[in-house]
Amino acid sequence: xxxxxxxxxxxxxxxxxWRGTLVASLVGVVCALLGCFLYLRRLALMSDALAxxxxxxxxxxxxxxxxxxxxxxxxxxxxxxxxxxxxxxxxRRAGHTxxxxxxxxxxxxxxxxxxxxxxxxxxxxxxxxSCVLFGDVLGVPTHAVWTLGGLTLAVIAAIVALWRPLxxxxxxxxxxxxxxxxxxxxxxxxxxxxxxTTVASFQAVGAILVVAALITPAATAHLLTRxxxxxxxxxxxxxxxxxxxxxxxxxxLNCSTAGAMVCVGALLYFAALLWSRKPRDGxxxx
Amino acid sequence: MPSWSEAVxxxxxxxxxxxxxxxxxxxxxxLVGLICGVLGSLLYLRRLALLGDALGxxxxxxxxxxxxxxxxxxxxxLVIGATATALLAALTITWITxxxxxxxxxxxxxxxxxxxxxxxVLFSILQASPSGAQSGLNHILFGNAAAIxxxxxxxxxxxxxxxxxxxxxxxRPLQLxxxxxVGAKLAGVPTGVLHYGLMxxxxxxxxxxxxxxxxxxVAGMIITPAAAARLLTRxxxxxxxxxxxxxxxxxxxGAWLSFLMPGVSSGPAMVLCAALxxxxxxxxxxxxxxxxxEAAA
Amino acid sequence: xxxxxxxxxxxxxxxxxxxxxTDVTFTLAPGRITGILGPNGAGKSTLLKAALGxxxxxxxxxxxxxxxxxxxxxxVVYVPQRSAVDWDFPVTVADVVLMGRYGRxxxxxxxxxxxxxxxQAAMAQLxxxxxxxxxxxxxxxxxxxxxxxxxxxAQGGELILMDEPFVGVDxxxxxxxxxxxxxxxxxxxxALIVNHDLQTARRYFDDLLLLNRRVFAHGPSAxxxxxxxxxxxxxxxxxVLSGEDGAAVVLAP
Numbered sequence: 033x034x035x036x037x038x039x040x041x042x043x044x045x046x047x048x049x050w051r052g053t054l055v056a057s058l059v060g061v062v063c064a065l066l067g068c069f070l071y072l073r074r075l076a077l078m079s080d081a082l083a084x085x086x087x088x089x090x091x092x093x094x095x096x097x098x099x100x101x102x103x104x105x106x107x108x109x110x111x112x113x114x115x116x117x118x119x120x121x122x123x124r125r126a127g128h129t130x131x132x133x134x135x136x137x138x139x140x141x142x143x144x145x146x147x148x149x150x151x152x153x154x155x156x157x158x159x160x161x162s163c164v165l166f167g168d169v170l171g172v173p174t175h176a177v178w179t180l181g182g183l184t185l186a187v188i189a190a191i192v193a194l195w196r197p198l199x200x201x202x203x204x205x206x207x208x209x210x211x212x213x214x215x216x217x218x219x220x221x222x223x224x225x226x227x228x229t230t231v232a233s234f235q236a237v238g239a240i241l242v243v244a245a246l247i248t249p250a251a252t253a254h255l256l257t258r259x260x261x262x263x264x265x266x267x268x269x270x271x272x273x274x275x276x277x278x279x280x281x282x283x284x285l286n287c288s289t290a291g292a293m294v295c296v297g298a299l300l301y302f303a304a305l306l307w308s309r310k311p312r313d314g315x316x317x318x
Numbered sequence: 319m320p321s322w323s324e325a326v327x328x329x330x331x332x333x334x335x336x337x338x339x340x341x342x343x344x345x346x347x348x349l350v351g352l353i354c355g356v357l358g359s360l361l362y363l364r365r366l367a368l369l370g371d372a373l374g375x376x377x378x379x380x381x382x383x384x385x386x387x388x389x390x391x392x393x394x395x396l397v398i399g400a401t402a403t404a405l406l407a408a409l410t411i412t413w414i415t416x417x418x419x420x421x422x423x424x425x426x427x428x429x430x431x432x433x434x435x436x437x438x439v440l441f442s443i444l445q446a447s448p449s450g451a452q453s454g455l456n457h458i459l460f461g462n463a464a465a466i467x468x469x470x471x472x473x474x475x476x477x478x479x480x481x482x483x484x485x486x487x488x489x490r491p492l493q494l495x496x497x498x499x500v501g502a503k504l505a506g507v508p509t510g511v512l513h514y515g516l517m518x519x520x521x522x523x524x525x526x527x528x529x530x531x532x533x534x535x536v537a538g539m540i541i542t543p544a545a546a547a548r549l550l551t552r553x554x555x556x557x558x559x560x561x562x563x564x565x566x567x568x569x570x571x572g573a574w575l576s577f578l579m580p581g582v583s584s585g586p587a588m589v590l591c592a593a594l595x596x597x598x599x600x601x602x603x604x605x606x607x608x609x610x611x612e613a614a615a
Numbered sequence: 616x617x618x619x620x621x622x623x624x625x626x627x628x629x630x631x632x633x634x635x636x637t638d639v640t641f642t643l644a645p646g647r648i649t650g651i652l653g654p655n656g657a658g659k660s661t662l663l664k665a666a667l668g669x670x671x672x673x674x675x676x677x678x679x680x681x682x683x684x685x686x687x688x689x690x691v692v693y694v695p696q697r698s699a700v701d702w703d704f705p706v707t708v709a710d711v712v713l714m715g716r717y718g719r720x721x722x723x724x725x726x727x728x729x730x731x732x733x734x735q736a737a738m739a740q741l742x743x744x745x746x747x748x749x750x751x752x753x754x755x756x757x758x759x760x761x762x763x764x765x766x767x768x769a770q771g772g773e774l775i776l777m778d779e780p781f782v783g784v785d786x787x788x789x790x791x792x793x794x795x796x797x798x799x800x801x802x803x804x805x806a807l808i809v810n811h812d813l814q815t816a817r818r819y820f821d822d823l824l825l826l827n828r829r830v831f832a833h834g835p836s837a838x839x840x841x842x843x844x845x846x847x848x849x850x851x852x853x854x855v856l857s858g859e860d861g862a863a864v865v866l867a868p
Binding site: 071074075076077079080084123126128129130132133134135136137140141143144145147148151152238241243244246247248250251254255282285286287288290291292293294295297298301305308309 | 362365367368370371414417418419420421423424425426427428430431432434435436437438439440441442443446460534535537538540541542544545548549579581582583585586587588589590592593596600603604
């Protein structure tokens with residue numbers, strides 16, 4: 033087996049390879065960028081919650097509108113994402129349940145509701161719970177590529193435009209609030225973006241593997257960088273690289289593309305972890 | 319959706335054990351709820367509630383690996399494989415938090431998704447293979463309480479016995495180690511042994527619960543009854559008992575709903591019942607804060 | 616003469632390569648109350664944690680009552696910082712105080728009548744007997760601190776280590792805690808207390824240990840609490856004003 037058959041030939045097998053890689057890279061980059069802010073706000077596990085509750089959002093939207101079109105799906109996921117954010121925040125404010133458990137209670141309940149509604153009332157919808165979980169990179173329709181591309185641009189534009197308030201609100205929310213930064217609105221905006229991204233991504237990588245795309249690049253970049261803009265760049269690079277290598281791996285092994293991308297991403301994280309543990313020359317300043 | 323008369327009829331059949339397998343179904347669902355309630359309470363108090371989520375997802379590659387190696391669906395290799403990968407995930411999380419500056423919640427998310435991703439890879443290889451043991455995937459994901467076998471119920475009963483015996487005998491060291499790890503260490507309590515014992519038991523319990531609750535939603539059975547019990551109680555032993563009770567009742571009700579409505583998996587139904595109990599407990603607690611404030615004054 | 620309650624020799628601790636404590640050496644004579652003073656980041660809490668074996672030092676030797684820590688276990692009591700306690704845990708005041716007896720119960724033991732009586736007596740001494748069945752989040756800051764002191768009392772340790780016990784506590788409770796410590800000292804116990812309040816240091820403590828990464832001074836309060844020693848330890852971040860009764864100190868920003 034030559035390098036040519038391993039690395040070049042897959043690109044000649046049809047445009048699904050090109051489109052799959054493009055979709056996966058877009059998912060990797062947009063999730064990595066959003067994930068950095070979740071990670072730094074210690075909200076990594078909200079991504080777990082939002083990824084799960086996309087399902088009840090989709091099912092709810094289908095039951096209300098009878099359509100599985102993109103508009104209904106996005107609004108459904110956005111609605112259930114914001115509902116989850118509100119419920120978790122409400123339980124947290126009431127103060128009788130631990131924060132991590134509050135997340136767990138809310139998303140498992142909503143996800144359970146989604147699965148039941150799906151099987152009991154919406155079995156004729158073109159939604160399959162295990163496909164929602166695992167995704168299908170190669171079966172992504174063209175319009176989804178445009179959606180993902182637009183979303184990536186929107187996220188980058190939002191980060192650039194709101195750089196200073198975002199930076200401050202992420203690092204020190206209390207000071208940001210004092211200085212008049214609308215921290216609550218930024219938080220909701222972030223959660224909304226994550227919800228929409230989850231829906232746009234899950235056709236490709238599946239709801240749960242979105243969690244990996246949101247958390248792992250951010251955690252890797254956090255180990256390797258010292259400043260926020262560097263962290264965002266490294267995370268985006270990690271997302272794109274995992275997508276490309278994962279694509280190759282899935283072609284070679286003929287296995288799940290999303291799963292392969294997650295495995296590659298995790299390996300990159302562990303490599304970064306081992307590398308960052310190596311004591312650097314000179315040690316700490318005296 | 320069944321009609322009312324059908325529903326009543328099936329309910330009577332369910333609770334009078336009209337089919338032979340229903341006895342196993344009910345016993346299995348109740349045991350799942352009880353074990354998850356007790357272990358979930360201990361995890362909840364150690365701020366490890368979402369560990370149940372990670373361990374549940376991490377069972378998937380173990381199940382797939384056991385399928386791939388043995389080629390059939392025997393209980394023992396599945397349980398061993400799933401417990402092994404779940405434990406490995408728990409160790410990975412502990413290791414990452416110890417040696418790196420990655421935050422604990424992110425460490426949990428990384429391990430959860432990485433193991434689930436590995437499971438997805440193995441399952442896709444499995445589905446492409448000629449032995450084609452793919453039919454079980456949906457049941458592993460979402461649970462099917464009615465298909466539980468006597469062997470699995472026996473396993474659950476064994477785990478329940480070990481859990482209850484362990485919690486009863488080691489109640490005081492467990493209480494101290496959960497409340498005040500530093501004080502426990504100074505008092506000579508082997509906190510490390512207790513921690514890893516709890517992890518092992520949780521991994522085993524989660525794996526054994528997967529047949530009824532499914533890998534995705536077993537977390538709900540770990541977290542929700544414990545969180546509800548915490549709202550209703552003020553002392554540890556009461557919390558443990560309440561969580562076991564809420565878990566067992568939710569488990570049986572979930573199995574009943576799943577039996578009532580064909581196509582509805584038992585895992586989501588159980589979790590939804592537990593969430594309803596949590597909602598009621600939350601409402602009760604919201605009405606009560608004045609009493610607590612007066613007591614503190 | 617009896618062995619020192621605590622003896623630390625050449626203790627060095629680093630976090631991530633950065634030295635936090637360097638070559639810390641001192642001994643605590645039994646029957647005295649010692650306060651550890653020093654600026655933020657001086658390593659005061661780290662010193663307590665290292666002494667208790669909660670973090671691994673790079674170098675140094677620690678002995679309690681002339682013995683290694685493992686053999687002196689029951690004789691050392693630690694009262695955690697209030698912020699480090701999980702107040703939402705489902706336990707009552709009586710449960711917490713009874714935990715002081717767990718060390719001597721072993722893994723499988725049950726508390727005896729004697730254990731329960733010791734817990735009762737400790738709660739009575741701290742004046743929290745009527746709070747016994749409260750869940751610990753239903754207490755005021757002072758009552759919470761008294762609960763943990765009662766636990767220390769029930770444990771019956773000879774050396775009491777406390778980390779910032781006066782934070783978030785009303786003046787009355789602070790006085791009560793100090794009075795209790797003095798009472799315990801008169802009964803032969805030893806205490807080592809991390810504190811940051813310079814105003815009360817001389818009045819509360821028999822001995823002072825000035826710490827900022829290393830030991831700047833250690834000895835009887837009247838000798839150690841001097842403008843020279845304090846400004847050396849605090850690195851000039853102190854304005855020291857001398858009053859009639861010795862030195863009164865103002866922290867500069």
